[in-house]
Amino acid sequence: MTSFGRASLLIGAGTVISRLSGFVRSIVLVAALGSVGSRAADAFSTANQLPNNIYAIISTGIITAVVVPQIVKAASHADGGRAFVSKLFTLGTTVLLGATALAMVFAPLLVVAYAPNYTPDQMALATAFAYWCLPQVLFYGLYALLGETLNARNAYGPFTWAPIINNVVSVAGFGAFIALFGPQTEVTGWTPGMVTVIGATATGGVVAQAIVLLLFWRGAGLSLRPDFRWRGVGLRHIGRLAGWTFLMVLVGQAAGLIQSQLLSAASGYGPAATTSQNMWLLFMLPYSVIVVSIGTPYFTRLSEQAHAGNIDAVRVDVGRSITMLGLFIVLATAALAAAAIPAARIFTDSDADAPAAALMLLCYLAGLIPMSVLYIVQRSFYAFDDTRTPFLFTLLQAVLVVLTAFIASWTLPREYLGAGIALGQSFAMLVQVIAGGILLRRKIGDLRARVWLGSLARFGIAAIPAGLAGYGVFLLAGGVHGWMVSGQILGAVGTAVVGLSATVVYVLALAVLRAPELGPGIALVRRIVRR
Numbered sequence: 001m002t003s004f005g006r007a008s009l010l011i012g013a014g015t016v017i018s019r020l021s022g023f024v025r026s027i028v029l030v031a032a033l034g035s036v037g038s039r040a041a042d043a044f045s046t047a048n049q050l051p052n053n054i055y056a057i058i059s060t061g062i063i064t065a066v067v068v069p070q071i072v073k074a075a076s077h078a079d080g081g082r083a084f085v086s087k088l089f090t091l092g093t094t095v096l097l098g099a100t101a102l103a104m105v106f107a108p109l110l111v112v113a114y115a116p117n118y119t120p121d122q123m124a125l126a127t128a129f130a131y132w133c134l135p136q137v138l139f140y141g142l143y144a145l146l147g148e149t150l151n152a153r154n155a156y157g158p159f160t161w162a163p164i165i166n167n168v169v170s171v172a173g174f175g176a177f178i179a180l181f182g183p184q185t186e187v188t189g190w191t192p193g194m195v196t197v198i199g200a201t202a203t204g205g206v207v208a209q210a211i212v213l214l215l216f217w218r219g220a221g222l223s224l225r226p227d228f229r230w231r232g233v234g235l236r237h238i239g240r241l242a243g244w245t246f247l248m249v250l251v252g253q254a255a256g257l258i259q260s261q262l263l264s265a266a267s268g269y270g271p272a273a274t275t276s277q278n279m280w281l282l283f284m285l286p287y288s289v290i291v292v293s294i295g296t297p298y299f300t301r302l303s304e305q306a307h308a309g310n311i312d313a314v315r316v317d318v319g320r321s322i323t324m325l326g327l328f329i330v331l332a333t334a335a336l337a338a339a340a341i342p343a344a345r346i347f348t349d350s351d352a353d354a355p356a357a358a359l360m361l362l363c364y365l366a367g368l369i370p371m372s373v374l375y376i377v378q379r380s381f382y383a384f385d386d387t388r389t390p391f392l393f394t395l396l397q398a399v400l401v402v403l404t405a406f407i408a409s410w411t412l413p414r415e416y417l418g419a420g421i422a423l424g425q426s427f428a429m430l431v432q433v434i435a436g437g438i439l440l441r442r443k444i445g446d447l448r449a450r451v452w453l454g455s456l457a458r459f460g461i462a463a464i465p466a467g468l469a470g471y472g473v474f475l476l477a478g479g480v481h482g483w484m485v486s487g488q489i490l491g492a493v494g495t496a497v498v499g500l501s502a503t504v505v506y507v508l509a510l511a512v513l514r515a516p517e518l519g520p521g522i523a524l525v526r527r528i529v530r531r
Helices: 003-033 039-074 082-105 107-114 120-133 136-152 157-161 163-181 192-216 235-266 273-307 311-338 340-345 351-365 368-383 388-411 414-444 449-476 488-512 518-530
Strands: none
Touching (some): 003 039, 003 163, 003 488, 039 107, 039 120, 039 136, 039 235, 082 136, 107 120, 107 235, 120 192, 136 192, 235 273, 273 311, 311 340, 311 351, 311 368, 311 414, 311 449, 351 414, 449 488, 488 518
């Protein structure tokens, strides 16, 4: 197997196990705090999301868009980039410490900003959780800096596998909460000890996943020491690049803030913060397993080819990556749509809540294929150190996200508000990827779009009977009143059965269509199974 294939396999396998253990974490958390209509669950979800949002503003866009290409370039230095990495980490840690301290000071205001429609008791509980969760900003940032640096040195495994440690810690902690205090879905009656167990568990898992990466640091040929001499290694150049990326992330987070504010009105009435995060977790499973495992090695290679000025190779890899991603992501969309209700049941504490959560999942799934293509389009710009252009089409997406969220809040009852906001986000993502594709073509020339669009069309045709077959299996099992919706574990089993049925029909349909992409796809799956 090539190094590229091994990298994709390692990332894919780690992501599968990470996501599956993440599902277990969410199931245990639902058992502890509830899901649809649980104000306590929404309070924790809002608080635990705050560090992710702050970290995204401070670090995510900069690391993904800027750090990886710069580390790849720094590897050509006489010291292999060690001085650059040390300076980068010193700067990054300093910024993260400052951001964490500020977030702790303004914790109550952050909760009010993201959930202005919560009741006073719910607001107080969310604020208590926030004080425990906000230190995650520092450790999320360290985890990303460590992991992306390892990725840039072609050491993909640790970054992908480390979150499993987080999930193990979380499952143990949330399980201990249930054993000590029992399920708690109301926002009254919480003691400091109860808040401590939930909050410390959530943050402890993030700390563990950051620390475990240090074990692999020297094995990748890297050393790290504090270095506050930040001049002379191109950090000013990074700052210019990061400026646009920072604005892009800031715009995205502003749109997310408005979504969160509007969605807080649904808490206690229907799917809200907790359900939105859990359905997003389901949505992200195929994205993470398929897109990230295949796309991450492509991104490193794109950065190397762009740095070398090999534009033709970049165009070829863009088309190949979209085609290979599409083969699997179209199937995942059809299968997960067919299994939406049993899949949603995994994250609800009653069968009656599963259809409402499933509707939100379906609305998210409308954007899965565009988001997957966007991954390649966006990172193609990053490979050329172009962060300004992605900002422009992300700004367009953010405007549409906000506009559609307000339309949903004005026109839909609260029990359907979450689904409306999710559908608006998918629509905005479709417009974004179209705009991004047009701009990328202007930058690097012909993308051979007819070739990979033709492939996506074939995949879409094959996905129709596949999705119908999967949904037919769900109906034969009793539908919303059948065994697939009677419990969380059975929901997971039902999802697997429906997904397997859809997969079989999808492969047969591609064979009938004589899709040339089927052979390489099956070969990739065989290599993964053998490994």
